[in-house]
Amino acid sequence: MNRETVIRVEDVSKCINRGRPNEVWPVRGVSLEIERAQCVVLKGPSGSGKTSLLSLIGCMSRPTEGRILLHGRDVAKLPERFLTEIRRNTFGFIFQQFNLIPGITVKENVMLPLYPTEMGLTEIKTRAERLMKKLRIYERRHFHVKGLSGGEQQRVAIARALINDPEIILADEPTAHLDTRLSVELIEILKGLREEGKTLVIATHDPLVYEQGFVDRVVEMRDGRVI
Amino acid sequence: MIKHLKILEFALSSLWRRKFKNLGLIVVFSLIIFTLSSIVFLTYSFKREAVAVLKDAPELIVQRLSAGRHEMMPVEYMKKIKDIPGVGKIVPRLWGYYYDISTGGNYTVMALREGLQDKISLMEGSFVVGSGSCVVGRGVADARFLDIGSIMPLIGADGNVRRFRVAGIFTDESNLLTNDLVIIGEKDFREVFRIPQSIATDIVVQIYNPTEVDNIARKIKEALPDTRPITRREILRTYDTLFDWRSGMVLTMFLGAILAFVILAWDKATGLSAEERHEIAILKAIGWETSDVMELKFWEGFIISSLSFLTGLIGGYLHIYFFGASIFSPALKGWSVIFPEFRLVPYINIYQIAVLLFFTVIPYMAATIVPSWKAAITDPDVVMRG
Amino acid sequence: MILHPGIIALLVGSLIVLALLLYGSVLAVVILRRWDIKSSSEFQLGLERKTYLVSTIMSFVLGFEVLAIFLFIYTVDDLHRQFVGAMCATGSLNANPVGWYVLYVKMLLFFISSLWIGINYVDQRTEGFPLVRFKYGMLLLVAPLVLVDVYLQSRYFLGLTPDIITSCCGALFSKEGGGLSSSLSSLPVRPMRYIFFTVLGLYVLAGLISLKRQKGIFRGLTGIFSVIVFLISLASIISFVSLYFYEIPTHHCPFDILQGYYNYIGYPLYGALFSGTAFGLLTGFTEILKKLFPSLEKINRYQRKWTILSILFIVIFTLISLYPMLFSSFTLEGY
Numbered sequence: 001m002n003r004e005t006v007i008r009v010e011d012v013s014k015c016i017n018r019g020r021p022n023e024v025w026p027v028r029g030v031s032l033e034i035e036r037a038q039c040v041v042l043k044g045p046s047g048s049g050k051t052s053l054l055s056l057i058g059c060m061s062r063p064t065e066g067r068i069l070l071h072g073r074d075v076a077k078l079p080e081r082f083l084t085e086i087r088r089n090t091f092g093f094i095f096q097q098f099n100l101i102p103g104i105t106v107k108e109n110v111m112l113p114l115y116p117t118e119m120g121l122t123e124i125k126t127r128a129e130r131l132m133k134k135l136r137i138y139e140r141r142h143f144h145v146k147g148l149s150g151g152e153q154q155r156v157a158i159a160r161a162l163i164n165d166p167e168i169i170l171a172d173e174p175t176a177h178l179d180t181r182l183s184v185e186l187i188e189i190l191k192g193l194r195e196e197g198k199t200l201v202i203a204t205h206d207p208l209v210y211e212q213g214f215v216d217r218v219v220e221m222r223d224g225r226v227i
Numbered sequence: 228m229i230k231h232l233k234i235l236e237f238a239l240s241s242l243w244r245r246k247f248k249n250l251g252l253i254v255v256f257s258l259i260i261f262t263l264s265s266i267v268f269l270t271y272s273f274k275r276e277a278v279a280v281l282k283d284a285p286e287l288i289v290q291r292l293s294a295g296r297h298e299m300m301p302v303e304y305m306k307k308i309k310d311i312p313g314v315g316k317i318v319p320r321l322w323g324y325y326y327d328i329s330t331g332g333n334y335t336v337m338a339l340r341e342g343l344q345d346k347i348s349l350m351e352g353s354f355v356v357g358s359g360s361c362v363v364g365r366g367v368a369d370a371r372f373l374d375i376g377s378i379m380p381l382i383g384a385d386g387n388v389r390r391f392r393v394a395g396i397f398t399d400e401s402n403l404l405t406n407d408l409v410i411i412g413e414k415d416f417r418e419v420f421r422i423p424q425s426i427a428t429d430i431v432v433q434i435y436n437p438t439e440v441d442n443i444a445r446k447i448k449e450a451l452p453d454t455r456p457i458t459r460r461e462i463l464r465t466y467d468t469l470f471d472w473r474s475g476m477v478l479t480m481f482l483g484a485i486l487a488f489v490i491l492a493w494d495k496a497t498g499l500s501a502e503e504r505h506e507i508a509i510l511k512a513i514g515w516e517t518s519d520v521m522e523l524k525f526w527e528g529f530i531i532s533s534l535s536f537l538t539g540l541i542g543g544y545l546h547i548y549f550f551g552a553s554i555f556s557p558a559l560k561g562w563s564v565i566f567p568e569f570r571l572v573p574y575i576n577i578y579q580i581a582v583l584l585f586f587t588v589i590p591y592m593a594a595t596i597v598p599s600w601k602a603a604i605t606d607p608d609v610v611m612r613g
Numbered sequence: 614m615i616l617h618p619g620i621i622a623l624l625v626g627s628l629i630v631l632a633l634l635l636y637g638s639v640l641a642v643v644i645l646r647r648w649d650i651k652s653s654s655e656f657q658l659g660l661e662r663k664t665y666l667v668s669t670i671m672s673f674v675l676g677f678e679v680l681a682i683f684l685f686i687y688t689v690d691d692l693h694r695q696f697v698g699a700m701c702a703t704g705s706l707n708a709n710p711v712g713w714y715v716l717y718v719k720m721l722l723f724f725i726s727s728l729w730i731g732i733n734y735v736d737q738r739t740e741g742f743p744l745v746r747f748k749y750g751m752l753l754l755v756a757p758l759v760l761v762d763v764y765l766q767s768r769y770f771l772g773l774t775p776d777i778i779t780s781c782c783g784a785l786f787s788k789e790g791g792g793l794s795s796s797l798s799s800l801p802v803r804p805m806r807y808i809f810f811t812v813l814g815l816y817v818l819a820g821l822i823s824l825k826r827q828k829g830i831f832r833g834l835t836g837i838f839s840v841i842v843f844l845i846s847l848a849s850i851i852s853f854v855s856l857y858f859y860e861i862p863t864h865h866c867p868f869d870i871l872q873g874y875y876n877y878i879g880y881p882l883y884g885a886l887f888s889g890t891a892f893g894l895l896t897g898f899t900e901i902l903k904k905l906f907p908s909l910e911k912i913n914r915y916q917r918k919w920t921i922l923s924i925l926f927i928v929i930f931t932l933i934s935l936y937p938m939l940f941s942s943f944t945l946e947g948y
Binding site: 267270460463464467468471472474475476478479482517518521525576577578581582584585586589590592593596597599600603604 | 616617618619620621622623625626629630633662665666668669670673677680683684687688691692694695873877
């Protein structure tokens, strides 16, 4: 089956603190292709560069060298405004630390990414409610984040990542703060997303994740390179 | 458009979440605006009062000077003024000051003349002032515990006491003009103060065409070199200058306070807590642009300044117009020649608000531009690393 | 000098704006010299971030200038009693040879800042940011203009002493006086009315055509036309429009309609005129820019919006001007 390549990473490197004594290269000369509706796992120990690579793919930072092509378009060098627009339209991010905003409700957290867009509040609310129901956090929608369990917080973070209806989901160590039962729950959700046709890129060193059947490819990384 | 509303809503929620941190800022800001607006309202009210009061003042008053001091003037002078074209009615005025030993107060005593009745309103009693009766102002009545029918004694220039029955007392509204006024008949006046028939204190001149006032004043000075013509315009000008200068001075002194406040605002804006920084990083990570975050900060600043501005403004308004400027009036009254209690007429217009805005909100917003920007350019990447 | 609250406020505000602009200019110089969109070095990224700061500063400057014009007129009007012969703002402005120039500079600043903001808006939404050098070059022109504004304003206010004898609008705008204002006032009403409404009508027509035909030439025409509309409108306000608001055939003063006595009608009137002109200018100006920077082709849709806004504002302006002519009993026939 000839699938479309959505993401192509060409010889990408990232350098931090260039020219200074603490110069470090979290990613070195990585090349990668990801096809539509594929589930790709970036596997490696901490410090292997998988989080940084994820960040680069997700247009959250820029590579020092190399190109990143999204649907054939070079996004690496775009100015912030365009980068953010692309990110908003294409990606949904699930962070390792959840990164929910503490003082506001679950519902607001979920809707937040779409605030600076021209979309009307009604439509955003509808989407949010649909997602919250699907992820079984609807009853908690008026709660503040502090009153939620770990699993519930995780699901809020996922709902938020999905509010903009992205075609590519990026997850950074999603099971890091979860016990086995919750991890299994999460994996079910991810599997469901893939079945919907979404492309998944997951950075993890949890075997529970990368040994799943729906994972199409495992890319091993060490010291910033693909091995 | 919708986007701006949504960001505004989030700004409101952000501020509410950190209400205590921002409360201090709002309180200080409101106090400053309260003080400034009190000053602006007060001086503007005074100005307007002066203008309103002087509206009925004579267009032109002619006084005689002797060695630079105001002296009584021979009624004959009227003839020379009459000859000048454009001059209407010429009425001699008789008035002077009277020192009341028992109360220590200075009264203005005025002889009744034609046209005087129309200008001042009464509260009780009548204006008919025959021989032996008088009309007094509120201040005089209070100082001497007078009512309609009481007796007001005046010690004449010959040392004898003459008694005058109070026929009427002036209303509070006319206090500015009448507070310390005592009006008696012309004959009585001349008797009490021993002023001969041929003398008047000064002369009021009616002018047909207001644009000719200065010309006529000049001609009067030429015809009667020892006189000083005073135009109403000049009086108005003097008041204007006085009030502008006074309020300007105070506001300038306040610049120091405003500067201190602006520095405070800058400091607050720059010193974001770790939690705030983290929040901004999250926003950037989930798809907010730098300009969106800056807009968020703008709204926050706008809400804080608007809230403070309104609070300070309303506070100042109430202070001046309901509480009689109790905090400031002791200082301000010392400046002007207006001593009496009078109800300040509430007057507020866009101009005053604009001036206040320029002094407060604009420096504040300017001070927050750079700190907002610094906060907004946070790299979303930060959120990824731990 | 006259220590009036309004004067202090204006001077303080202007100094703040000047400080901000100087800072912005320093950034502009750096950007002009080192901007390289193709580079992805840390330095270039830093420059891109700085552009957000400069945009915000410019928006602030524009907002300030709008407020400042009105505050200036108000202050000047409030001062008039201190000058012998002055009956309104016009008299105060005449008290010092610099007075009118301050007003002109402020108006110029308004238009230039609004142009800048419009250009910045489209540039940021175009890939490659083609207008960066142009924008920041233009910014380096704005800063000196603000400096001139501050200077003139200070000179004007510092040079005011209460015993100046000046002439008021009665003399300035009367048929007998000399100079531009008098010529404007003494323009015969009938022909002026025809010119005024014809020009406005033509402008709206040109705008509508440019919307329909989407041809560049019409947009450029709109730009040039808007300036003509502006100047003719100002002349007309002095010549006859203000008369209808005052209901006095000799009162030509253009400032009194901003007073509360006339229900502040001057604000929407001038507001609509200035806004309409600004949007029209923007459309025309960006049309020229399109010829120089072909990658700007996509901004057509913004130009559409601006043209619509410009037409809308000019129509509002026309309606406000028409209102007293149609509905008050005052008539200028015979004058």
